[in-house]
Amino acid sequence: MSATLAPVAPARPDVQHGLALRQTAYLIGRSLRILRREPVYLAFTLLQPMVWLLLFGALFERVADLPGFGDISYLEYLTPGVIVMTAMMSAGWAGTAFIDDMQRGVMDRNLTSPVSRGALITGALAYQAVVTVVQSLIVFGVGLLAGARYDGGVAGVLVVLLCATLLAVIFAALSCAVALMLRSQESLIGVSQFLTLPLAFMSTVMMAPALLPGWVGTAARYNPVDWAARAGRDALLGHPDWSAVLGRAGLLAALTLVMAWLATRAFRAYQRSV
Amino acid sequence: MQHAIEAEGLVKTYGKGAKAVRALSGVGFAVPRGTVFGLLGPNGAGKSTTTKILTTLSTPDSGSAVVAGLDVAKEPGRVRHAIGYVPQKPCFDPTATGRENLTLQGHIYGLSRSDIRARGDQLLERFGLADAAHRVTKTWSGGMQRKLDVALALMHRPRVLFLDEPTTGLDPEARADMWAEISGVTRADGVTVLLTTHYLEEADHLADRLVIVDRGQVVAEGTPEELKGGLDGDTVQVELADPGQQGSARAAIAAVRGVSAVGADGARLHASVGNGAATLPGLLAALEGAGVPLASVTVARPSLDDVYLRHAGRSFHSADRAGLDGTEVAA
Ligand SMILES: Nc1ncnc2c1ncn2[C@@H]1O[C@H](COP(=O)(O)OP(=O)(O)OP(=O)(O)O)[C@@H](O)[C@H]1O
Ligand SMILES: [Mg+2]
Numbered sequence: 141m142s143a144t145l146a147p148v149a150p151a152r153p154d155v156q157h158g159l160a161l162r163q164t165a166y167l168i169g170r171s172l173r174i175l176r177r178e179p180v181y182l183a184f185t186l187l188q189p190m191v192w193l194l195l196f197g198a199l200f201e202r203v204a205d206l207p208g209f210g211d212i213s214y215l216e217y218l219t220p221g222v223i224v225m226t227a228m229m230s231a232g233w234a235g236t237a238f239i240d241d242m243q244r245g246v247m248d249r250n251l252t253s254p255v256s257r258g259a260l261i262t263g264a265l266a267y268q269a270v271v272t273v274v275q276s277l278i279v280f281g282v283g284l285l286a287g288a289r290y291d292g293g294v295a296g297v298l299v300v301l302l303c304a305t306l307l308a309v310i311f312a313a314l315s316c317a318v319a320l321m322l323r324s325q326e327s328l329i330g331v332s333q334f335l336t337l338p339l340a341f342m343s344t345v346m347m348a349p350a351l352l353p354g355w356v357g358t359a360a361r362y363n364p365v366d367w368a369a370r371a372g373r374d375a376l377l378g379h380p381d382w383s384a385v386l387g388r389a390g391l392l393a394a395l396t397l398v399m400a401w402l403a404t405r406a407f408r409a410y411q412r413s414v
Numbered sequence: 415m416q417h418a419i420e421a422e423g424l425v426k427t428y429g430k431g432a433k434a435v436r437a438l439s440g441v442g443f444a445v446p447r448g449t450v451f452g453l454l455g456p457n458g459a460g461k462s463t464t465t466k467i468l469t470t471l472s473t474p475d476s477g478s479a480v481v482a483g484l485d486v487a488k489e490p491g492r493v494r495h496a497i498g499y500v501p502q503k504p505c506f507d508p509t510a511t512g513r514e515n516l517t518l519q520g521h522i523y524g525l526s527r528s529d530i531r532a533r534g535d536q537l538l539e540r541f542g543l544a545d546a547a548h549r550v551t552k553t554w555s556g557g558m559q560r561k562l563d564v565a566l567a568l569m570h571r572p573r574v575l576f577l578d579e580p581t582t583g584l585d586p587e588a589r590a591d592m593w594a595e596i597s598g599v600t601r602a603d604g605v606t607v608l609l610t611t612h613y614l615e616e617a618d619h620l621a622d623r624l625v626i627v628d629r630g631q632v633v634a635e636g637t638p639e640e641l642k643g644g645l646d647g648d649t650v651q652v653e654l655a656d657p658g659q660q661g662s663a664r665a666a667i668a669a670v671r672g673v674s675a676v677g678a679d680g681a682r683l684h685a686s687v688g689n690g691a692a693t694l695p696g697l698l699a700a701l702e703g704a705g706v707p708l709a710s711v712t713v714a715r716p717s718l719d720d721v722y723l724r725h726a727g728r729s730f731h732s733a734d735r736a737g738l739d740g741t742e743v744a745a
Contacts, residue, residue, distance in 0.1 A: 254524070
C-alpha cells in the first residue's frame with residue numbers, strides 16, 4: 141500500500157472542534173452555491189421583500205392617519221415589520237433543502253461521515269442568516285428610495301438586522317426539525333404555511349399596538365414575530381426604551397437556542413426511521 | 415485471518431404494533447480484509463438495512479457489528495472515519511460540478527487543501543471523469559454520476575467501502591465499467607468492499623465471497639464456486655407451452671432416470687440432474703410420452719440462481735417481484 145493511500149487515522153478530539161466550524165463554513169458555501177446556480181429562485185428571494193414592502197405600504201398607506209401611529213409615515217412604520225416577516229417566511233423553507241438531501245442519499249451519506257449533526261444544523265441556520273441580512277438590506281434600500289427616513293440611525297438598523305436574523309434562525313431551526321421528523325416536502329410546507337401567516341398577522345407588524353383587537357394584542361405578547369418587530373421598530377424609529385429592546389432580543393436569543401437544540405435532536409428521529 | 419467486517423445476529427424491526435416490518439431476523443457474516451464481499455438478495459431482503467447498520471446510520475434492535483476493528487454501537491465516530499458509503503440513492507450534488515462535489519467531501523473529512531486537490535485529480539483520472547470535472551453534474555450520464563458517488567466515498571481513503579447497489583439502473587456498458595472500477599479499488603488500495611446487489615452475475619463476477627439474504631436471513635454463504643459446487647450438477651429448465659400442464663409435466667420429469675429433484679415456478683420447471691447432456695433425451699421422451707408440448711428447453715451449469723432457488727425455495731426473479739409488490743415479512 142503506497143503512502144498516499146494509507147488509511148486515515150481517526151481525528152483527534154482536540155481537532156474536532158475546529159473541524160466542526162470549518163465543516164459549517166463549507167456547508168454554508170454549498171447552500172450559497174445552490175442559490176447562485178438557481179437564478180430564478182435567487183431573483184424571487186431578493187424580489188419578495190420589496191414586493192411586501194411596496195404592496196403593503198401602498199395598500200395601507202392611509203392607516204397611519206389613525207391615532208396610534210404617531211407622526212411617522214406608514215412606510216417607516218412598516219419597514220422593520222416587513223423585514224422580520226420576510227425573515228420568518230423565507231426561513232420557513234429552510235427544511236426543504238434537508239428534504240431534498242433525504243430524498244437523495246446526501247443526508248444518509250453525511251450522517252455516516254464525521255460531520256457533526258451540530259454542523260449540519262448550524263450550516264443550514266447560518267446560511268439562512270446570510271440570506272436574511274441580504275434581504276433586510278434590500279428592504280431598507282427600497283424604503284429609503286421610497287422616501288422613508290429612519291431616525292434610529294445605524295444602531296437602529298443593526299438592531300433590526302439582529303432581530304430579523306434571530307427570528308430567521310428560530311424558524312429555520314423549526315423548519316429543519318419538522319423536515320427531519322416528517323420527511324415530506326408537502327407536510328413541511330403545510331406546517332410552515334399554517335404557522336407563518338397567522339403569526340405575521342397576530343402581531344404589530346402592520347397595525348399599531350394600540351389598534352390591535354384585545355385578544356390579538358394578548359396573543360402578540362407571546363409571538364416571537366412581534367418581539368422582533370417591536371424591538372426593531374423601537375430601535376429604528378426614534379427614542380427607544382433600550383431595556384425593552386434588550387428584553388425582547390434576549391427572548392429571541394433564548395428561543396433561538398431552544399430551537400437549534402430541538403433541530404439537532406430531530407436527527408435522532410430521522411435516524412430511527414431509516 | 416483478521417476480518418474487516420463482523421456482523422452477528424443483527425435484528426431490525428421498523429415501526430411498531432400491527433404495522434411493524436421485520437427487516438432483519440438475525441443476519442451475521444464475516445468479511446476478510448481486502449476482499450469484495452457480496453450481499454445478494456431480492457427486493458426487500460434486508461440488504462440496505464444491513465448496510466445502514468454497518469455504516470452507523472441505523473441501529474439494530476439486537477446483535478452486534480464490528481467494522482475496521484471498531485464496534486459500530488460503541489465507537490460510531492471512529493467507524494465513520496474508517497468507512498466510505500455509497501447509499502442506494504444517488505448522493506452527489508447535482509447543482510455542483512464534479513470537482514466541487516469532491517472538494518466539499520474532502521473538507522467534510524478535514525483533508526488539507528493540497529491533499530483535496532491531489533486526491534481529487536487522482537480519483538477523477540481513475541474513474542475517467544477528468545474531462546467532465548468542471549461541468550455541473552446534473553448534465554452527466556447516469557454511469558458517470560454513479561461513478562462520482564463511488565469516488566466521493568473514496569475521497570478520504572477509507573479502509574472499508576460500502577456500496578449499496580452500485581450498478582442498479584445502469585446500462586450494460588456502464589455496469590461493466592463500474593465492475594472494473596470496483597475490482598480496481600480492492601486491488602489498488604487494499605480496501606475491503608461490501609457490495610449489495612440484485613444481480614446474480616454481478617455477485618458471481620465481483621465477489622470473493624458472498625451471502626444470499628432472503629427475508630431478513632442469510633440463507634447461504636461461501637465463495638461463488640463453493641455455492642455452485644454445493645449443487646448436485648446441472649439444471650434442465652423446460653418451459654411449458656401450456657402452464658396448466660404443470661402437474662403432469664412434473665410427474666413425468668420426476669420419473670426420469672437421473673433426475674434428483676424438480677421445482678416449478680409458473681410455466682417453468684427446473685430439474686436437477688447429474689449430467690444434463692446424458693439425461694436430456696430421456697427427459698424429452700418422457701414429456702412427449704405424457705403429451706406435454708414445450709415452449710423451450712435449456713440445460714445450464716449451476717448458477718447462483720440455482721443456489722438461490724435451492725436455499726430460498728423460490729426463483730430469484732419471482733422473489734424479486736414479490737418484494738416489489740410489497741409482500742413483507744411481518745414481525
Ligand atoms: N425506513 C423504513 N421504514 C419501514 N420499513 C422499512 C424501511 N426500510 C426498509 N424497510 C422494510 O424492511 C425490509 C428490508 O428492506 P431493505 O431496504 O433492507 O431491503 P433491500 O434488500 O435493500 O431491498 P431493495 O433491493 O429493494 O433495495 C423491507 O420489507 C422494507 O419494506
Ligand atoms: Mg436496498
